[in-house]
Amino acid sequence: xxxxxxxxxxxxxxxxxxxxxxxxxxxxxxxxxxxxxxxxxxxxxxxxxxxxxxxxxxxxxxxxxxxxxxxxxxxxxxxxxxxxxxxxxxxxxxxxxxxxxxxxxxxxxxxxxxxxxxxxxxxxxxxxxxxxxxxxxxxxxxxxxxxxxxxxxxxxxxxxxxxxxxxxxxxxxxxxxxxxxxxxxxxxxxxxxxxxxxxxxxxxxxxxxxxxxxxxxxxxxxxxxxxxxxxxxxxxxxxxxxxxxxxxxxxxxxxxxxxxxxxxxxxxxxxxxxxxxxxxxxxxxxxxxxxxxxxxxxxxxxxxxxxxxxxxxxxxxxxxxxxxxxxxxxxxxxxxxxxxxxxxxxxxxxxxxxxxxxxxxxxxxxxxxxxxxxxxxxxxxx
Numbered sequence: 001x002x003x004x005x006x007x008x009x010x011x012x013x014x015x016x017x018x019x020x021x022x023x024x025x026x027x028x029x030x031x032x033x034x035x036x037x038x039x040x041x042x043x044x045x046x047x048x049x050x051x052x053x054x055x056x057x058x059x060x061x062x063x064x065x066x067x068x069x070x071x072x073x074x075x076x077x078x079x080x081x082x083x084x085x086x087x088x089x090x091x092x093x094x095x096x097x098x099x100x101x102x103x104x105x106x107x108x109x110x111x112x113x114x115x116x117x118x119x120x121x122x123x124x125x126x127x128x129x130x131x132x133x134x135x136x137x138x139x140x141x142x143x144x145x146x147x148x149x150x151x152x153x154x155x156x157x158x159x160x161x162x163x164x165x166x167x168x169x170x171x172x173x174x175x176x177x178x179x180x181x182x183x184x185x186x187x188x189x190x191x192x193x194x195x196x197x198x199x200x201x202x203x204x205x206x207x208x209x210x211x212x213x214x215x216x217x218x219x220x221x222x223x224x225x226x227x228x229x230x231x232x233x234x235x236x237x238x239x240x241x242x243x244x245x246x247x248x249x250x251x252x253x254x255x256x257x258x259x260x261x262x263x264x265x266x267x268x269x270x271x272x273x274x275x276x277x278x279x280x281x282x283x284x285x286x287x288x289x290x291x292x293x294x295x296x297x298x299x300x301x302x303x304x305x306x307x308x309x310x311x312x313x314x315x316x317x318x319x320x321x322x323x324x325x326x327x328x329x330x331x332x333x334x335x336x337x338x339x340x341x342x343x344x345x346x347x348x349x350x351x352x353x354x355x356x357x358x359x360x361x362x363x364x365x366x367x368x369x370x371x372x373x374x375x376x377x378x379x380x381x382x
Contacts, residue, residue, distance in 0.1 A: 006063065006178075006179070006247050007247050007248070009059070009062050009063060010059070010063065010243055010244050010245075010246050010247060011244045013058065013059045013062040013063075014054075014055045014056060014057070014058030014059035014061075014062065015055065015059075016051055016052060016055040016240075025241070026052065026055065026237065026240055028052060028233060028234070028237040029050060029051045029052055029233060030233050030234070031050075031233075032044070032045055034050075045230050045232075045233065046225055046228060046230050047221070047225055047230075048070055048071065048221055048224070048225070048230055050233060050236075052233050052236040052237055052240070053071050053230075053231065053233075053236055055240070056071060056236050056239060056240045056243075057069040057070055057071055057209070059240065059243060060178075060193075060195075060199070060209050060211060060243065061211045063178040063243070063246070064173075064178045064182055064183075064184055064191050064211045065182050065184050065185055066184050066191065066211040066212055066213065067212070067213045067214045067217070068211070068212070068213070068214050068217040069209055069210060069211035069212075069217065070082075070209065070210050070211075070217055070220055070221060070224070071195070071207060071208070071209050071230070071231045071236060071239075072207065072208035072209065072210070072224075072229045072230065072231055073206065073207065073208065073229050073230060073231050073232070073235075074194070074196065074206050074207065074208045074229070075100075075102075075172075075174065075192070075193065075194025075195065075196060075197075075207075075208040076102050076103070076106065076194075076208065077208050077227070077229030078192045078193070078194075078195075078208030078209055078210050078229075079103055079106070079172070079192050079208070080106060080110075080227070080229070081210075081220065081223065081224040081227050081229050082170070082190055082192060082210045082220050082224075083139070083141070083170070084114075084223065084227075085219050085220040085222075085223035085224065086138060086139060086168050086219070087116055087138050087139060088114075088116070089114050089115045089116060090115060090116070090117075090136060091116055091117070091136055091137075091138045091139075092116070092117040092118060092119070092134045092136045092137040092138065093111075093116065093117075093118045093119075093137070093138065093139045093140075093141060094118070094119050094121060094129055094132045094133060094137060094139070094140045094141070095107060095118055095119065095120050095121065095141050095142075096120075096121060096124075096141065096142040096143055096146070096153060097120040097121060097122045097350055098143070098146040098149055098151050098350055098351070099141075099143050099146065099147070099172070100143060100146075100147040100172065100174075100194075100338060101147075101334065101338045101339030101340065101341060101342050102338070102341070103143070103172070104339070104342050104346075105341040105342060107120075108342075117134075117136065119132040119134075122349075122350075124151055124152070124153045124154075124283065126153070126154055126157035126158055126161055129158060129161055130161050130165075133161075133165055133167070137165070137167060138167060138168065139162075139167055139168045139169070139170060140158055140161065140162050140167055140168075140169050140170070141170045141171075141172075142155070142158055142169075142170075142171050142172075143171065143172040143174075143175075144171065144172075144173075144175075144176070144181075145175040145176060145276055145287075145295060145297065146175070147174070147175060147297075147334075147338060147358075148274075148297075148299045148334040148338060148339070148352065148356060148358040149274050149299060149350075149351055149352065149356075150175070150274040150275055150276055150281070150295075150297060150298060150299060151274075151283065152276050152281075152283035152286050152287045152290075152291075153283075154286055154290070155171060155181075155183050155186040155187075155188055155290055156186040156187060156290065158171075158188070159183075159186055159187030159188050159189075160187065162187075162189070163187065168189050168190060169187070169188045169189045169190070170188070170189065170190040170191075170192065171183045171188050171190070171191055171192070172192050172193070172194075173191050173192065173193055174192075174193045174194045174197050174198065174325075175197075175198075175295055175297050176291060176295055177193075177197075177198040177199065177246065177250050177295075177325075178246075179198075179246060179247050179250040179251065179254075179292070179293060180250065180254065180291050180292050180293040180294070180295050181290065181291045181292065184211070184212075186290060189212060189216065190210060190211075190212050190216065191210065191211050191212065192208065192209065192210045193208065193209050193210075194207075194208055195207035195208055195209050195239055196208070196323065196325070197323065197324050197325030197326075198246070198249075198250060198253075198296075198325040199239060199242065199243055199246065199325075200238070200239055200242050200325070200326075201242045201245070201246065201249050201325060201326060201327060202238075202242055202326060202327060203321075203323060203326035203327075203328065204238065205235050205238050205239055205242065206235065207231055207235050207236075207239050208229075208231075249327060249363060250293070250295075250296065251293065252363040253295070253296025253361055253362065253363060254277075254293040254294060254295060254296055255366075256296065256329075256361045256362070256363065256364070256366050256369065257275065257277070257294070257295060257296045257297065257298055257359075257361035258275070258277045258294060259366050259370075260298065260359070260361055260366075260369060260370070260373075261273055261275035261277060261278050261298050262278070263370055263373070264298075264300050264373070265278060265280065267373075267377070268303070269302065269303050269377040269380075269381060270300050270301070270302060270303060271300075271301040271302065271303050271305075271355075272300065272301050273298060273299075273300045274298060274299045274300065275294065275297075275298040275299075276291070276294045276295070277294030277295075296325070296360060296361045296362075297324060297325075297358070297359070297360055297361070298358075298359050298361065299334075299356055299357060299358045299359060300356075300357055300359065301353060301355050301356050301357070302355055302357065304380075304381075305353065305354060305355025306355070307380050308333050308335075308354060308355045308356075308357060309333065309336075310380060311357070311376055311377075311380055312331050312332075312333075312357070312376075314375070314376035314379045314380065315331065315372055315373075315376045316372055316375070316376075317329065317364060317368055317369065317372040318330065318331050318359075318369065318372055318373070319331070320332065322337040322338070323360075324358070324360035325360060326360065326362060327362050327363045328362045328364070329359070329360065329361050329362035329364055329369055330359075330360045330362070331357055331358070331359050331360070332357070332358050333354075333356065333357055333358075334347075334352055334356055334358050335347060335352060335353070335354045335356065338358070339352055
């Protein structure tokens, strides 16, 4: 049977039918208790098996070209629950060093409690990940494009290294979204998202998701029911609503971000710009190879870094808020938000300077965004 297109699957795959009133949208089932008689597995929100959860998991898995998925109450819950379904005390994990600050914080503060060893690889060269593997290594975890430096790592090579060494490969695909990148097609085993970001897209949902094959998802369920990181039914329903417009939103964000990156690269007020769609990006060719679009995220450093907190105050359309991936354009200083729990010493080591600004480009009219940046630049350097 021919596979349907991305937009069609975004709307119809895993759709929960309204069998009572024949409504056009999925009904929402807010119940926390269900009849267990004759049911193979009693439905219960913490077991990840309520009607809305099951249907949406299938939808997201389809968009990532995977067999099944699992929804969580946040991105970090998805990462932690998934990871701890496959590793235990005495194991070792190889990590990319340039990761989301919350993930880094989890590694630094939680792994030692469970006596789990790890190596942070300060390189994007897959050979270095091969070198970091030990006898007790169980997993390789990467993030591409990375938060907030938009670094790109070769997913096919990472997947091949993992398979060769009988390890599990895991990637945070939040910045790309399945519109721009499907890591399973490159051989990656586990794909996680902070669904709070592009999958939700409206800055009103806190959620996370992991997708993989049926066998791995079952293993994650068996472990995760003990952690209690399940999502609420209302958030599940809102997330399904949002995903129906995912491709339309993300493609507009891709287009706007590419233009903004080119504009900022030419600006005399900006020191440097990080965006994989720019020819100047060190991994531009790799991004072209493994991504279908370059994404709506970029970051840049102001010429005068001391204005990092003043500049956002002058913006009129672009909002200085801490999250990303919404339809509205937002800007933030990672040193004070996403990476605030990472020490300054470690941040600087990983290339996240105090003057770095992360820009999540929305779906506004492009010229309005450029005008907003220009007027803010002029007010600082008048």
